[in-house]
Amino acid sequence: MKETQGVFLTGYVTVKVIGHYPELFFDVCARKGVTVWNIKKTSKTECEGNIRLRDIPLLKSVRRNTVYKVTFVHRKGIPFLSKRFLSHKPLIIGLFLSMFFVLFLSNIVWDVKVKGVHPEIEKRIVDQLNEYGIQPGAMKFKIDPPSQIQQQLLNDIPELLWVGVTEKGTTYHLEGVEKTVVEEEETNGPRNLVAAKDGVIVDMYVSKGRPVVQVNDYVERGDLLVSGALREQQNEEDEDSDEEKKDEQQQVVSAEGEVIAKTWYETEVNIPLKTNYEVLTGENKYKYFLKFASVFIPIWGFTDPDFDQIQTEVNERQFKFLKWDLPISFVEHNVQEKTNLSDERSKEVAVKDGIEQAKTDLQKQLGPDAKISFEKVLHESIDSGKVNLNLYFTVEEDIVKIQPLSQGD
Amino acid sequence: MNKWQRRIGNWLTEHLELPSDVILELPRITTIGKIHAYIENHRGLILFSDNELRLKMEYGYLKITGKNFVLKMMLPEEILLEGTINDIQFIDH
Numbered sequence: 001m002k003e004t005q006g007v008f009l010t011g012y013v014t015v016k017v018i019g020h021y022p023e024l025f026f027d028v029c030a031r032k033g034v035t036v037w038n039i040k041k042t043s044k045t046e047c048e049g050n051i052r053l054r055d056i057p058l059l060k061s062v063r064r065n066t067v068y069k070v071t072f073v074h075r076k077g078i079p080f081l082s083k084r085f086l087s088h089k090p091l092i093i094g095l096f097l098s099m100f101f102v103l104f105l106s107n108i109v110w111d112v113k114v115k116g117v118h119p120e121i122e123k124r125i126v127d128q129l130n131e132y133g134i135q136p137g138a139m140k141f142k143i144d145p146p147s148q149i150q151q152q153l154l155n156d157i158p159e160l161l162w163v164g165v166t167e168k169g170t171t172y173h174l175e176g177v178e179k180t181v182v183e184e185e186e187t188n189g190p191r192n193l194v195a196a197k198d199g200v201i202v203d204m205y206v207s208k209g210r211p212v213v214q215v216n217d218y219v220e221r222g223d224l225l226v227s228g229a230l231r232e233q234q235n236e237e238d239e240d241s242d243e244e245k246k247d248e249q250q251q252v253v254s255a256e257g258e259v260i261a262k263t264w265y266e267t268e269v270n271i272p273l274k275t276n277y278e279v280l281t282g283e284n285k286y287k288y289f290l291k292f293a294s295v296f297i298p299i300w301g302f303t304d305p306d307f308d309q310i311q312t313e314v315n316e317r318q319f320k321f322l323k324w325d326l327p328i329s330f331v332e333h334n335v336q337e338k339t340n341l342s343d344e345r346s347k348e349v350a351v352k353d354g355i356e357q358a359k360t361d362l363q364k365q366l367g368p369d370a371k372i373s374f375e376k377v378l379h380e381s382i383d384s385g386k387v388n389l390n391l392y393f394t395v396e397e398d399i400v401k402i403q404p405l406s407q408g409d
Numbered sequence: 410m411n412k413w414q415r416r417i418g419n420w421l422t423e424h425l426e427l428p429s430d431v432i433l434e435l436p437r438i439t440t441i442g443k444i445h446a447y448i449e450n451h452r453g454l455i456l457f458s459d460n461e462l463r464l465k466m467e468y469g470y471l472k473i474t475g476k477n478f479v480l481k482m483m484l485p486e487e488i489l490l491e492g493t494i495n496d497i498q499f500i501d502h
Contacts, residue, residue: 003482023457023480030483031453039480041458049480 003035004050011053011077014038019068022047028066034058053079106320107140110170117176121159125174128156134172141317141330146172169323189404190252193226195219196401199261209255219261219399226255228405252405259400265362265393266378270386271354276342283307283337291316291329307337350387351380358391370397434467438497445481446473446490446497454488462490469501 017025026036026049039049051059063070086092112129114122129135132152134143144152146165153163153174164175193209201217209226213219229252287301313334319326345353359372366372372395379390418432430437430450439447448464448471455463455470459478464471478492 003484021456023454026480026483027454031485033485036483037481039457039483041478044458047457049483 004037007050007052008077011075011079012050013053013056013072013076014048014050014074015059016042016071016073017047017049017068018045018071019066020045022068025062025066025068025070029059029062032058032062034062048073053077103319103321103326106170106322108170109134109136109138109140109143109172111136112172112174114174114176117160117178121157121176121178124157125153125160125163125176128153129172129174140170141319143317169320189254190228191254191405192224192228192403193255193257193259193400194403195221195223195225195259195261196399197221197261197263199263199399201259201261202396203260204257206255206257206259208253209257211257213259225259225400226257228252228255257400258398260396261399262373263395263397263399265395267358267362267391267393269354269358269389269391271350271357271389272386273347273350273382274342274344274385276340278311278338279341280311281337281339285335287333287335289331289333291331293327296331301333305335305337307335309338309340311336311338347382347387351377351389354387354389355391358389359393362393362395366395366397370395436464436466436471438471440494440497443475443494444491446494448488448490450486451488454483462488464488466499469499472496472498472500474498 019025022045023039023041026039026047029036029051034051034055036049036051039047041047059070112126112134114125117125129149132144132149134149143149146167150163150165153165154160157163159178160176161179162177164173166173166175198220199218201213201215201219204211204213204215204225206226209228210230211226212224219225283305285301285305288299289296290299291297313336315332315334316329317331318329355375355377359375362372363370372393374394376392377389378392379388381388415433421427422429422432429435434450436451437449439445439449441447451471452465452467455465457463457478457480460474460476462473462478462480464473473490473494474496475492475494478490480488481491482489
């Protein structure tokens with residue numbers, strides 16, 4: 001039966017043959033190579049059978065030499081169906097419009113849901129999102145990717161500790177965690193303050209505890225600065241003291257205070273005499289493409305700008321159909337002009353820049369409270385276009401380090 | 410086919426076990442119960458109606474009678490008949 005397989009796809013017709021002994025007409029057809037099936041004799045002079053659509057010309061040539069009358073009764077199969085479908089223009093237009101409509105609606109934000117934060121913060125998040133253009137009704141491909149939104153939100157709303165942005169179909173789900181301002185836990189345990197670095201004490205302010213050093217003392221790292229024990233240890237030698245007194249002796253507090261000391265740092269910096277850097281001139285041009293799989297179709301901005309050197313920023317937004325990503329995306333190229341600048345500086349300027357650089361590095365390392373007060377160039381040499389500097393800094397900073405007193409037995 | 414050829418054909422089918430329908434140009438009729446008949450190697454259609462099918466053969470003709478006959482498939486030398494078959498007759502000239 002494989003001859004009649006797939007006839008629905010290629011199309012077939014039912015023909016009716018009228019005449020004397022109509023079955024003989026089908027016999028002639030079969031001999032000419034026309035496959036005929038489902039032959040039924042409906043009356044003495046009428047016979048029906050199916051033939052393939054592509055055999056019709058052959059059938060017609062067979063009929064020409066005979067006296068039979070041939071009519072087509074049914075037309076079946078895909079070719080006829082598609083022909084009938086294509087003749088209904090409004091239907092096709094409607095279908096395309098509805099597809100386009102669904103495509104359009106799939107690329108719109110329908111809902112923004114915020115979870116896990118107080119209503120007050122939620123309101124701020126929603127307002128902030130509105131400012132970014134994320135609100136029900138916004139086109140999706142204009143919106144930044146979730147990770148970027150996340151970063152922006154965290155920057156703009158300092159109360160947020162973390163925010164998770166997920167894009168589920170046409171809905172944006174946001175989950176936030178607020179910062180809860182926790183008072184720094186007061187360590188009430190007894191403790192000493194010791195020196196974190198070597199230095200000469202410049203100033204000290206002790207609010208709790210018993211200071212054991214004085215201004216202008218030189219301390220080394222690990223030396224005791226402020227003791228938590230209020231009584232001096234020597235008193236312990238007093239053997240006659242009664243129980244109460246002993247209790248008092250052991251009275252210890254949590255030492256608190258600030259000890260500002262002069263400390264010293266030696267750092268090494270290299271500064272090149274010649275520098276090259278790239279600068280964007282500010283001239284730019286936007287180009288827009290539609291990307292199908294890997295084929296770019298330009299929509300706007302067809303010509304390349306005549307820049308010598310360019311830097312291109314690519315921004316791609318994918319289209320969606322319902323929940324699926326389509327292999328179509330909207331691509332924006334921002335072509336920017338850049339120029340190379342080279343700068344040569346004298347040794348004096350290089351040294352000055354080096355000191356400045358070392359200073360800011362050190363400030364970063366020590367925190368904003370440290371006061372860098374004095375610097376000195378210990379050693380200076382020029383080697384292969386670079387100035388090597390050995391610098392010496394004097395810094396005034398808090399050198400306090402907490403040392404808990406163990407209360408064990 | 411002359412006499413000589415027939416004799417060679419007979420000899421071939423007997424001694425080399427070749428299928429006789431091919432060598433002797435006889436029709437091969439396969440029936441499935443009484444509902445289907447598959448006839449190969451016929452020499453043309455003589456008559457077809459609701460209750461009768463006549464096919465030409467090399468020698469004489471084949472007559473199949475029954476009810477509700479439909480030719481399910483018709484190829485140059487093959488015919489698949491469907492219906493209720495009552496009788497298959499070989500009629501010599």
